[in-house]
Amino acid sequence: MKLKEFARHLGLSPTTVSRALGGYPEVNEQTRKRVAEEAVRLGYRPNINAVRLVTGRAGAIGVVMGRTGEFHFAEFMSGMAERLDGEDIDILVSPTTDRDSTDQIPIYSRLATSGRVDAVVVHSPKPNDERIALLHDLGFPFLVHGRSETEVPHAWLDIDNEGALRRATSHLVDLGHKRIVMINGPAGRTFSLHRDKGYRDALQERGIAFDPRLVAHGHFTDELGFRLARSYLEQSPRPTAFVAGSMMTALGVYRAVRSRGLTIGRDISVIAHDDVFPYLTPENMIPSLSATRSSMRSAGARSADLVLQLLGGRPASEIHELWPVELILRESTGPAPTEAKS
Amino acid sequence: MKLKEFARHLGLSPTTVSRALGGYPEVNEQTRKRVAEEAVRLGYRPNINAVRLVTGRAGAIGVVMGRTGEFHFAEFMSGMAERLDGEDIDILVSPTTDRDSTDQIPIYSRLATSGRVDAVVVHSPKPNDERIALLHDLGFPFLVHGRSETEVPHAWLDIDNEGALRRATSHLVDLGHKRIVMINGPAGRTFSLHRDKGYRDALQERGIAFDPRLVAHGHFTDELGFRLARSYLEQSPRPTAFVAGSMMTALGVYRAVRSRGLTIGRDISVIAHDDVFPYLTPENMIPSLSATRSSMRSAGARSADLVLQLLGGRPASEIHELWPVELILRESTGPAPTEAKS
DNA sequence: CAACTTATTGAAAACGCTTTGGCTTGATAC
């Protein structure tokens, strides 16, 4: 059923029908009501592609999905989807094989100029991120999940990674730990740098010398957690605590500790960052895992919200949101063991 | 830059330019080449929404994403994205809060009639799935990831869940196990039923009585794996082997076994199904996990491929693809322990 | 009662492309 047909059915012009449905003020309230009711009854819905053409709006938000098929990603998107439910705005997923943000430039460029989306979300930015520069230059609306340190103005939503790591590390230091390993995210990302900073500041505040060898970077896989933890545990003197960048990393760390015959929460303390996955929860680990927590899903939902505001005309320079991170203590953290034979 | 302008630039009519770019045969090869080159040079690209309107094609494939933010999902989609790279076809994600396929009907219905997508992918079908019936009735192209037992013809791509479980179970039986717990997926899904069947058939073949109490159903979370395994391990006589539906479930089972002071691969054997995640690999577990394996990412890639074929006119009734599943033995499986005191 | 508003509706012009149905031109066939 097309507009013309539907309008004839109602004894009205396409103009009036369109306006009635679009919520324009110059339509008689009774007429509007009748149109709305009949639309439901007859199942009329405007052809989305005609609307897109004439309005120039795509009705979609783009996200670029790395090949890594990140598990974080699904949660974030799920949150976006939740918020966008009923908004008549879609989520468009663009693939990329490239991990490095520089190599992703063509994809963002294509996406921004394709007319398929009205805005994009940029993930895991670097302090000086080319994608942000690009999108800004193109004048294309975008929201950064995370932050960048660039001069280029950009709307962002981030969690307080620095604060999270400061608190986690401080807590460990307070428990008497001195050799605290941090297994951070990929080097070069702003969030990794923030975590680095939080970690270092906490040590410094408590008068503990920073040892660069105790910090490692890499992707959030259980394998990396395992390998790194395993090798750290072979050192002498060995570390007494680990801060893990993600739940997956923590899984690896747990295994490594156990495989060395050590006990978590007694010999070795562990704190991880938990993005809150429905299928893998720190409470259920054994021993339960102390964690800094911030819901990836909520971030996704709020991001969608902010993008909507951005599209509604709110200036990007006004959209800066920093979320606090909870530290939830469970069984995996305990007082540092008294100096052992290693 | 619009077509008209671009055409004027070339000294050609819009018609010819459109045809040249569209690869139609009635264009001089030299002309086509010139058009293609200039298009790149001047950066001309047809307005996607105008194309959509006039062709009636959306250039996108829809997927419905459950609130569960399934980790499988990201892998599958990532695979799709990989295949769709360069095809000028997008992936559209639609949200849903509803887990049950019946409740998802309105979402699929809206998606199919929205004009936003040319086809949809249906996940985890039930033997008699309403979504399949709906899409068929609407005459809307769709591919089922999994299978249904309905009369309604449908294109599908599935893995041999039955065979996988038959082999896994048979192997355990051959090792002397008699009380084998299966932690299956959600009840009612075809793949769960197939797994059930494979499990039961294997037992029957080997002359072991099927005990319904040894089979549990539920979502693929590590918590469920843990809870169920934990409670099974309290029974007497206790089971000597577990077949876990997913890697997450297996994590839970591992923990449960360990928390009871038992050793995996000796006291308790475990086989899980591995969808091949880049961040969580069975080889790295301790002990390494025996698993039936089938790449979710490859399934996604192939699914995208099949959808393209479907859109290209290949009849749905012709598209049935059943993938074999490997069984990879590692350290988590061993001979059944001789009857213990429990 | 004439002159203005105001409320409500329509006609028609975009939006930027694809595609149908011609129209040339030069070559081939008879």
Added chain:
DNA sequence: GTATCAAGCCAAAGCGTTTTCAATAAGTTG
């Protein structure tokens, strides 16, 4: 030399909306 055909190109008609600009009817003002 005329008839036929193929190759290559173009004009113009949509595709289904939204939105500008105008028109009409009804109410208000002086």
